[in-house]
Amino acid sequence: MIGIYYNSIGRKKTSVAKVLIKEGKRKIRINNKNIYLYFKKKRPIETINEILKIVDYKSLEINVIVKGGGYMSQAQAVKMAISKCIYLYDKRRSKIIKELELSKFDNRLVERKKPGLIKSRKRKQFSKR
Template sequence: MTDTSNSLQDLGTLTGAPSAQPVKSVEPKIDAQGRAYGTGRRKEAVARVWIKPGSGKIIINGRDQETYFARPVLRMVIAQPLIEAGRATEFDVIATVKGSGLMGQAGAVRHGISRALVAYEPGLRAVLKPFGFMTRDPRVVERKKYGKAKARRSFQFSKR
C-alpha cells in the first residue's frame, strides 16, 4: 500500500478525483420597476405575471381577482403559491391571461405566480417545488381521431 494518502489535502491532488466546484448562487431577476416576471401555462391558457412588493393585491386583466375569478375555488388556486411561500400579503400581483376557460386560466396564473416568486426570491424554489407549483401541467385535450365520433368515443354500432 504505497499509494495511500496521509491527509485530506492529498486527496484533492490525486488523479481522477473530481475537483471541487463552487456552488453557483442564483441572482434574483428584478426589472427597473422592482418587478419580477413569470410566464404560466395550463391547457391552452397563457398567463403573463408580474409581482412587486406591496400589500397582497391581485389584479387579473385589469380587474380585481374577486371580479375576474368569482368562484372561491379559483381564487384559492391562484393564492396557493403565495400562501405556501408565506408571502400572501407581501406582493402585489398583476397578471394578463388569455385562452382556455376559467379553470385553465387560474392554473396558468398559479404557475406564473410561482415562477415570478422564484425569479424574485430564488430560495423559494425549494419551498414551491414539492407542491408541484413549478411544474407545467402537461394534461391537454386529446385530439379527435378519424373514424371516431370524438377522441375515443366510437359511432353507435348497429348489428343489423
C-alpha cells in the same frame, strides 16, 4: 424611484398567464380587475391562494394578464406563473415550491377528433344485423 420587477409566464392547456410582481401594496389584479371580480367562483380563487399562502404576500403587488382556456385552466396558469415569479423573488422559498411541484408544467392537451368517430375515441354502437 423605480422598483425591481419580476415577470414570468405560466401555461395550462390553452391558457397563458403573464405575471409581473413588484414590491408595493397588497394587490392582485387580473386583466386590470380585482381577483374577486375576474373569477366569480370560489374554486379558482382558492387555487391561486395556494401559492400565496407560502409567501409573505403583504408586501407584493401582482399584475396578471391571462388569455385563452376556461376559468379553471386560467387559474392554474396564473398559479404556475406566480410560483415562477416567487422563485425569482425569494430564493429561500424555492425548495418549498419544488417540493409542492407548483411550477411543474402539465403537458396534457385535448385529443383531436378523428374522422369517422363521434368524438376522439367514441364510436357509433356496432350492429351485427
